[in-house]
Amino acid sequence: MFGTIIKKEFMHNVLSFRFIISFILCLVLIFTSVYTLTQKYKKDLEDYRNNVTLHKKTVTSYIGGLLLAFLGVQIDKPPTILSTISEGMERAIGKVMRVSSFFDLDWERSIFDSNPMFALFGTLDLSFIVRVVMSLLAILFTYDAISGEKERGTLRLMLANALPRDYVILGKVIGGYLSLVTPFIISLLGGFLIMRLSPVFILNSEDWMRIGLILLISFLYIFVFFNIGLFVSSNTARSSTTLLSLLLIWAIFVLAIPKLSTVVAKQIYPIPSIQQIQTEKARVEQEEIDDYEEWLYEFQKEKGFRFTPDIFSNPRQDQMFENISRRKQEIQVSFEKKLDKQLSIAKNIARISPAASYASAVSALARTDESRQRHFKESVRRFKAEFIKYSFKKIKEGGPANLVATVDVSDMPPFVYSDKSLADDMRNVWTDIILLIFFNVFFFIASYISFLRYDVR
Numbered sequence: 262m263f264g265t266i267i268k269k270e271f272m273h274n275v276l277s278f279r280f281i282i283s284f285i286l287c288l289v290l291i292f293t294s295v296y297t298l299t300q301k302y303k304k305d306l307e308d309y310r311n312n313v314t315l316h317k318k319t320v321t322s323y324i325g326g327l328l329l330a331f332l333g334v335q336i337d338k339p340p341t342i343l344s345t346i347s348e349g350m351e352r353a354i355g356k357v358m359r360v361s362s363f364f365d366l367d368w369e370r371s372i373f374d375s376n377p378m379f380a381l382f383g384t385l386d387l388s389f390i391v392r393v394v395m396s397l398l399a400i401l402f403t404y405d406a407i408s409g410e411k412e413r414g415t416l417r418l419m420l421a422n423a424l425p426r427d428y429v430i431l432g433k434v435i436g437g438y439l440s441l442v443t444p445f446i447i448s449l450l451g452g453f454l455i456m457r458l459s460p461v462f463i464l465n466s467e468d469w470m471r472i473g474l475i476l477l478i479s480f481l482y483i484f485v486f487f488n489i490g491l492f493v494s495s496n497t498a499r500s501s502t503t504l505l506s507l508l509l510i511w512a513i514f515v516l517a518i519p520k521l522s523t524v525v526a527k528q529i530y531p532i533p534s535i536q537q538i539q540t541e542k543a544r545v546e547q548e549e550i551d552d553y554e555e556w557l558y559e560f561q562k563e564k565g566f567r568f569t570p571d572i573f574s575n576p577r578q579d580q581m582f583e584n585i586s587r588r589k590q591e592i593q594v595s596f597e598k599k600l601d602k603q604l605s606i607a608k609n610i611a612r613i614s615p616a617a618s619y620a621s622a623v624s625a626l627a628r629t630d631e632s633r634q635r636h637f638k639e640s641v642r643r644f645k646a647e648f649i650k651y652s653f654k655k656i657k658e659g660g661p662a663n664l665v666a667t668v669d670v671s672d673m674p675p676f677v678y679s680d681k682s683l684a685d686d687m688r689n690v691w692t693d694i695i696l697l698i699f700f701n702v703f704f705f706i707a708s709y710i711s712f713l714r715y716d717v718r
Contacts, residue, residue, distance in 0.1 A: 263428050263431070263432060265432075266424075266428060266429060266431075266432025266433070266436065267432045267435045267439075268436065269432070270406075270432055270433050270437050270440070271437075271439055271440045273436075274402060274436070274437060274440035274441070275440050279401050280440065280444070283398050283401070283402075283441075283444045284443075284444035284447070284448075286394065286444075287390075287394075287395075287444045287445050287447075287448040288444070288447075288448045288451070290385065290390050290394060290448075291387070291390060291445075291448040291449060291451070291452045292448070292451060292452060292455065293385065294385045294386055294387060294389075294390060294452070295345065295387075295452035295455050295456055296455055297385070298344065298345040298346075298348070298384075298386060299345050299455065299456055299459045299461075299462060301344075301345075302340060302342060302344060302345050302461065302462075303459065303461045305340040305344075305356075306340055306461055308356075309337055309338075309339055309340055309356075312337050312356075312357070313337050316334065316335040316336075316337065319335075320334050320668075320670050320673070321667070321668075321670055322667065323667070323668045323670075324667055324668070325668065326652060326653075326654075326655030326656035326657070326658065326668055327656055328668075329652050329655055329668050330361070330362035330363065330649075330652035330653065330655070330656060331361060331362070331363055332361065333359055333360045333361030333362065333363075333364070333648065333652075334359070334360050334648065334673075334676075335357050335358070335359050335360075335369075336357065336358045336359075336360055336644070336676050337356060337357055338355075338356050338358070338637050339678070341628040341629060341633070341680070342462065342463075342464065342468060343468065343471060343472070343626070343627035343628055343629070344386075344627065344628075344629050345386075345456065345462070346386060346387045346388070346472065346475060346623075347386050347387060347388040347475070347623045347624050347626075347627035347629050348384040348386045348388070348629060349388075349623075349624035349629025349630050350624070350630060350631055350633075351629040351633075354368050354634050355368025355369050356368075356369070357369040358637075358638065358641045360641060360644060360645045360648050362582065362586065362649045362652045362653065363582070363586075365542065365589060365590075365593055366593070366638065366641060366642060366645060387452075387475075387479075387623075388619075388620060388623045388627075391479045391482060391483065391619070391623075392482070392515065392616050392619055392620055393515060395445060395479075395482075395483045395486075396482070396483070396486040396511060396514075396515060397511065398441060399441060399483055399486035399487045399489075399490055400486060400489075400504070400507045400508065400511060402437055402440065402441045402487070403437060403487055403489075403490025403491050403494055403507075404490055404493075404494060404500055404503045404504040404507055405494065405500035405503065405504075406433050406437060406490065406491055406494045407433075407491065407494040407495045407712060407715065408494045408495075408497045408498060408499055408500045408503045409494070409500040409503075411498065411715075411717055412499065412500060416429075416717045417717045417718065420717055426712060426713050426715075427709070427713070429712070430491075430495075430708065430709055430712040430713075433491065434487075434488075434491065434705070437487065437491075438483075438484060438487050441483065441487060442480065442483060445483070467682075467683050470683060471626045471627065471628075471683060471686075474626050474690075475623050475626050475627065478619060478622050478623060478626075478690075478693075478694060478697065479619075479623070481694070481697040481698065481701060482615060482616075482618075482619040482697055484701050485615045485697060485700045485701055485704065486511070486615075488700075488701055488704035488705045488708055489507070489510060489704050490503075490507055491704075491708040492704050492707045492708035492711060493506050493507050493510070494708075495708050495711035495712045495715055496711050496715075498716075513614075514614045514615060514616050515616040518610075518611055518613055518614035518616075518617065519611045519614060519616060519617045519620070521610075522607045522608070522610040522611035522617070525607070525610055526603050526604075526606040526607035526610060527603065529606055530602060530603045532596070532599040532600060532603055533596065538592060538596050541592050542589045542592055542593075545585070545588040545592070546585050546588075546589065549581050549584045549585045549588070550581070550585075552581070553578065553581040556577055557577075560577075579653055582649075582653070583649070583653075586649055590642075597635075601635070612692070612693070612696055615697055615700045618692075618693040618697055619693070619697065621689075621690075621693050622693035622694060622697075625686050625689045625690050626683075626686060626690060628680055628681070628686070630689070632681070632686070632689060633680065633681070636680070637678060640676070640677070640678045641676070644674070644676045644677075647674045648673075648674070651673055651674060655668055655670075
C-alpha cells in the first residue's frame, strides 16, 4: 500500500504538464550554463597562462631599480576549475594584483570593468539554477499536494479506506521529491558529459569530492523548499491560497533576507568608508615625508648645501619608504579585519534563509567565495614584504649606473600560491550544512504533524 502511494504521487507528477516544463527548463538552463562557463574557464586559463608569461617578461625590461620598486610586478590569480559550477566572487573582484613598494595592494581587471552586464544581471551557474529555479519548481510541485487533493475530493476518498495518514504524507514526500529531482538529475548527467568532453576540464580526486558535496547540499536545499511547500499546503484549504503564501515565503527567503542582511550588518557594525581609509593613508604618508624633509634639510645644512650622491640615496630615505609601507599596510589590514567582521555578521544574519546558507556553502566548496580571495591576497601580501626588501636592494646595487641599466631580476624571490584544502574549506561549510538539515527536519516534522490534524472535509 505504501509503495502504491509513492508510485501514484510519482506518476501523477511525471504525467503532468509541470513535469514537462520542469524537464525542459532544467535541460536548457543546465546545458547552457555548463557550456558557457566551461568556455569561460577555458578562456580564463589561456589568459592566465599568457598573462603570467607577459608579466614576467615585462619585469625583465625595467630600467633601474627605482622603476622596479615603483611599477612592481603583477601577480595573476589562477582560475579555479569549479567556477564552472559556482561563479561566486571569482570574476567579480579581479584577476590581478600589482605588488609595488610604493602603492597599496589592490585588485585589477574585474569582469565588471570590461562588461558591466555581469554586474547588472549576474551569471547563470548551477548555484543560481538550484537556488532560484529549483526552489520555485519545488513550490510548483507541492502547492497542491494536500490542499489541491482536498479541493478535488481525492484526499477524502483515499483516507476513507482506513489508510493511515502517515503513509499518505510519507508517500507524498518520497514520490513527490523523486519526481521533482528526476529532471534535475538527468540534466546534470548531460551537463557533466559536456564538461568531460572539454579538454581543459580535468578534475582530481579532491575536485570530485567537492562536486559530490555540492550536489548533496543542492539536494538538501531543494528538499527544504519541498518540505516548506508540503507544510503550507497542509495548513490551507485552497491551493490558490497555498501558492500565494509560498511565493511570499520564497521571495522573503531567496530575495529579501540575503539583501537585507548587508543593510542590517552595516547598522550593527559600521566601518570606515574606503575614502576615509585612503585619507588616513595619505595622512601617514605625508607625516613620514614631512619628517624626512626636516631631516634632509638638516643633513644638507651640515653639508653646506653641497650636492652629494647620498642626498638621493641614504638609509634615512629607505627608512621613510619602509615606514610608509608598514603604516599604510597596518591601516589596510585593520580595515580588512573590520570588513571581514561586518561580512561575518551579514552572513550569520542571512543564514536565517536557507538560500543564503546554500549559496555560502557552495561557493566555499567551489573555491569561489571571499575566503579564497582573502587567502590569495594574504599570499600576495607575504610576497610583497619580500619584494620591498628586494627592490630596495636593487636600488642600491650598481650606484648611479643602476638608474639607466636593465635590472637583473633572475634572483627575485618567486611568488608561491596554493589553494586551501578541502578540510580547510569544510570548516566554513559545516554550519551551513547543519542549518539546511535543521530546516529540513523542522519543516518535515511541521508538515507531518499538520497533515495528521488536517481537516479533509
